[in-house]
Amino acid sequence: MKIRVGYDISYDCAQPVPMIVMLNIHYSRAADVIKPDHMRTDPYVPLRFYRDSFGNWCTRLVAPPGRIRLTTDEIVHDSGLPEPAFPFAIQHPIEDLPNDALLFLLGSRYCETDRLSPAAWSMFGHVEGWARVQAICDFVHQHVSFGYHHARPNRTAWETFNERVGVCRDFAHLALTLCRCTNIPARYCTGYLGDIGVPADPNQMDFSGWFEVYLDNQWHVFDARHNARRIGRILIAYGRDAADVAISNTFGPNRLAGFRVWTDQVTSDGSTDAVPSTETIYASSNGDRWELIQDTVNSRAFVRHKANESSGGHETDVSIDDFMRRNGSGPEHAALRHLISTRASAG
CATH class of the missing domain: 3.10.620.30 (C8orf32 fold)
Structure with missing residues (x-):
C-alpha cells in the first residue's frame, strides 16, 4: 500500500522568530519513504537539520517578519495490514x-x-x-x-x-x-x-x-x-x-495562521482523496494575499483572498467566474487573470 501524507502550516510573525520544527518522518521508516519528505518554505529560508537525543529529525529555521508557510507532500509505503498484536508478550523484571x-x-x-x-x-x-x-x-x-x-x-x-x-x-x-x-x-x-x-x-x-x-x-x-x-x-x-515531540517550538511572537494535515491511501490508479492544492499568486506590500485553490476531488477551483492583520485577517473565497467578471485594475487582478487563464480548468 502507498500512503500520501503531508502538511501545510503557516505562521504570522511580528519579527524574526527562530523555530525548531519536528515534522520529518522518523528515521525508522526511512526505507518506506518513496517520495522524500523535503520541507518547503514560502518565502524561502535556510534550513538546518539535526537529530535530538531520541533520534528524531529536527529542523531549525528563522522565520522572517510576516507570514511563513511550511509544506511537504510525500508518498510512503506501508504493509496495508493492521498493527500486529502479541497477546503473550511478557513483561520484563x-x-x-x-x-x-x-x-x-x-x-x-x-x-x-x-x-x-x-x-x-x-x-x-x-x-x-x-x-x-x-x-x-x-x-x-x-x-x-x-x-x-x-x-x-x-x-x-x-x-x-x-x-x-x-x-x-x-x-x-x-x-x-x-x-x-x-x-x-x-x-x-x-x-x-x-x-x-x-x-x-x-x-x-x-x-x-x-x-x-x-x-x-x-x-x-x-x-x-x-x-x-x-x-x-x-x-x-x-x-x-x-513536551519532547512538539511539532514546533517558536522563540518569538507569532500566530498560527493556517494548519492542514493529510493522510490518504493511494489507489491503484494513483489517485488519492487529496486535499486541495494552494498556490500563492500575489502578495501585496500591505500583507494582503491572493491564492488559487484547486480542489481536484470536487473538480473545482476558486480564488481565496486573505486580508492583512490590520484589516481583520479574514478570508474570502470567490469563484473564478465571479472573479473574472470583475473589472479590477490592480496588480493582483492582472496576476490572477494570467494564472487562471493558463492553469485553471474548473470554475
Missing part, C-alpha cells in the same frame, strides 16, 4: 530491561507517576505483560471522553484522570503513565494516522498521538484513544511525553 528503556519508567512533564501509582497498582496489579497494557487501554478509552473542544496544551495525565476529558495526547499520556507506574517502559509518539480501514472521521485531520511499550524485548504500539489495531500509522517522533 526491572533488572532485565535494557539501559535505554529505563528513562521511560520515570515521571515526566505531563506524566505524574507519583500521583497515579496507587491507582495504577490497585486497578492493574493483578495482570502483567500485554494483558496489563490492554487493560489500561480499555480503562482509559472508557474513562475519558474525546473532543477537540476539550483540548488544553498543559493538561497532565493526573488531570486527565480526574477531568475525564481530552484529546489523543491526553489519552496517550494517561495510558503510558499507568504503564510506567506498573513497571512497563512506555514512550509518547506522534505522527500520521489517517482513516484507512475505518469509517471517515468528520473532524479536520491533525497529527495523532499514541504510545509504545517495551515488552518481550521490543517496542509495541498501543492507542488508548482508538483502542484498536490500525492500518497506516506513520511515526514522526517519540519521547517521554508531548
Whole structure:
C-alpha cells in the first residue's frame, strides 16, 4: 500500500522568530519513504537539520517578519495490514530491561507517576505483560471522553484522570503513565494516522498521538484513544511525553495562521482523496494575499483572498467566474487573470 501524507502550516510573525520544527518522518521508516519528505518554505529560508537525543529529525529555521508557510507532500509505503498484536508478550523484571528503556519508567512533564501509582497498582496489579497494557487501554478509552473542544496544551495525565476529558495526547499520556507506574517502559509518539480501514472521521485531520511499550524485548504500539489495531500509522517522533515531540517550538511572537494535515491511501490508479492544492499568486506590500485553490476531488477551483492583520485577517473565497467578471485594475487582478487563464480548468 502507498500512503500520501503531508502538511501545510503557516505562521504570522511580528519579527524574526527562530523555530525548531519536528515534522520529518522518523528515521525508522526511512526505507518506506518513496517520495522524500523535503520541507518547503514560502518565502524561502535556510534550513538546518539535526537529530535530538531520541533520534528524531529536527529542523531549525528563522522565520522572517510576516507570514511563513511550511509544506511537504510525500508518498510512503506501508504493509496495508493492521498493527500486529502479541497477546503473550511478557513483561520484563526491572533488572532485565535494557539501559535505554529505563528513562521511560520515570515521571515526566505531563506524566505524574507519583500521583497515579496507587491507582495504577490497585486497578492493574493483578495482570502483567500485554494483558496489563490492554487493560489500561480499555480503562482509559472508557474513562475519558474525546473532543477537540476539550483540548488544553498543559493538561497532565493526573488531570486527565480526574477531568475525564481530552484529546489523543491526553489519552496517550494517561495510558503510558499507568504503564510506567506498573513497571512497563512506555514512550509518547506522534505522527500520521489517517482513516484507512475505518469509517471517515468528520473532524479536520491533525497529527495523532499514541504510545509504545517495551515488552518481550521490543517496542509495541498501543492507542488508548482508538483502542484498536490500525492500518497506516506513520511515526514522526517519540519521547517521554508531548513536551519532547512538539511539532514546533517558536522563540518569538507569532500566530498560527493556517494548519492542514493529510493522510490518504493511494489507489491503484494513483489517485488519492487529496486535499486541495494552494498556490500563492500575489502578495501585496500591505500583507494582503491572493491564492488559487484547486480542489481536484470536487473538480473545482476558486480564488481565496486573505486580508492583512490590520484589516481583520479574514478570508474570502470567490469563484473564478465571479472573479473574472470583475473589472479590477490592480496588480493582483492582472496576476490572477494570467494564472487562471493558463492553469485553471474548473470554475
